[in-house]
Amino acid sequence: MRAMVYRGPYRVRVEDKPRPRIEHPNDAIVRVRRAAICGSDLHLFHGMMPDTRVGHTFGHEFVGVVDEVGPSVRHLAVGDRVMVPFNIFCGTCFFCARGLWSNCHNVNANATAVGGIYGYSHTTGGYDGGQAEYVRVPFADVGPMVVPDWLDEEDALLMTDALSTGYFGAQLADIHEGDTVAVLGAGPVGLYAARSAWFMGAGRVVVVDHLAERLEMARTFAHAEVLDYDEVDDVVMAMKRLTDHLGFDRVIDAVGAEADGNMTQHLTSARLKLQGGSPTALNWAIDGVRKGGTVSVMGAYGPIFSAVKFGDAVNKGLTLRMNQAPVKRQWPRLLEHIGNGFLKPNDIVTHRFGLEEIADAYHVFSAKLDGCIKPVIVVDDD
CATH class of the missing domain: 3.90.180.10 (Medium-chain alcohol dehydrogenases, catalytic domain)
Known part of the structure; x- marks a missing residue:
């Protein structure tokens, strides 16, 4: 064959x-x-x-x-x-x-x-x-x-x-009626997660990415608001501004360890925007969700050795939910x-x-x- x-x-x-x-x-x-x-x-x-x-x-x-x-x-x-x-x-x-x-x-x-x-x-x-x-x-x-x-x-x-994983990501986010939901990453899984969030009662959905074609698909397919992270100095602060400085009720990480990262990022957790070797998106999710909120992790992670803000997650009383769908x-x-x-x-x-x-x-x-x-x-x- x-x-x-x-x-x-x-x-x-x-x-x-x-x-x-x-x-x-x-x-x-x-x-x-x-x-x-x-x-x-x-x-x-x-x-x-x-x-x-x-x-x-x-x-x-x-x-x-x-x-x-x-x-x-x-x-x-x-x-x-x-x-x-x-x-x-x-x-x-x-x-x-x-x-x-x-x-x-x-x-x-x-x-x-x-x-x-x-x-x-x-x-x-x-x-x-x-x-x-x-x-x-x-x-x-x-x-x-x-x-x-x-x-x-x-x-x-x-x-x-892709569709099942995005839907599962929205499920894991434990969305309640009227919740604000942020989705990090407008690849296929992120797009499906954003669209699925509406099925589960979301009151507002915002998709974070920087590629124009993906942001446009987030608008037209997922019916979401968009945040282009290339246009802001601090992504987390921009997320806070969108939610009266409280943070989103639910954040879905649909980025993970993107494949274009490098070993330096793995070891140092270098804060390069949505680059793969560091858990940047996961840390944005932890920082951008409100206290007592939920972070759903759909992004694919391998053996990452850099620092995740787990202490912040503990002190904010967050629920972290994740798995392969x-x-x-x-x-x-x-x-x-x-x-x-x-x-x-x-x-x-x-x-x-x-x-x-x-x-x-x-x-x-x-x-x-x-x-x-x-x-x-x-x-x-x-």
Whole structure:
């Protein structure tokens, strides 16, 4: 098959690779139709995620058609159109039994925190991802879901991570009716979190970023106010001014350790605006939320060694909530919102590339060229 492969930092290409095979009776092989590049894929692309091995195939957002099933699979059949959550989970362990599917205990021998994730290095289990013609899907009776006939394929694709994660971020923020909500970062997850905040009763939503195209998408798609941090001297003070100097009731960090940071920032917590190696966005959230407020962390963080203002969080009486999204848990409510016409997920898609163009797609997305907000990879358009 043809698949994207990692050849080192900033080096990806499409190569021939062995087609995956059934390795366990509960596996399925899915022929990929659409995949996406996620902002967190850039951590891998830039060489900032430990144990990203040469030859690994990225891609944790994908939809496709079941091509083969193992002998124990009961809920899927060859030919089913499926969407696959980015989490790989067994469905039966201590954590899965409590709905913590992103923390499954049986799918990742390399970590004690996160479970398995498709295409996200050997720190999350070493599973190849969906930026390829075919992908092996473990626990096929547990994770994938047959796509409803009425659901657009790209909308289903975006439910496999970005939309579900943004919605989960708004859930974790514990929004009450009339609350003021700030979202740091206007990438896809931040945009979806801002839009979801309205579903949960927010009275005011403000999105913080600096890229003009993202701020415009925050206005038009998320119906939010915007704060361009390049236009203010002190972001936290600007956030306070917007809230009568109290701070926001809820702040959602949808930035995390952005992939364009460096080791100096990791070690020194250098205060560069929304640059990746320091927890700048998280500290803005802690400083910009009101006393007794809630900070929801959706940004992707790896092994960061710099200083988070935890003492300030304690002294302000903050609630900090965070996790990788248990994607499939969000789907019933999201399907209601989409089916009722309240949300069209693929409205944020700005670029589409063929699989053979994936090196260009990574370059355009990483360098934020041509107003790229969300790129989709068209693998099979038959």
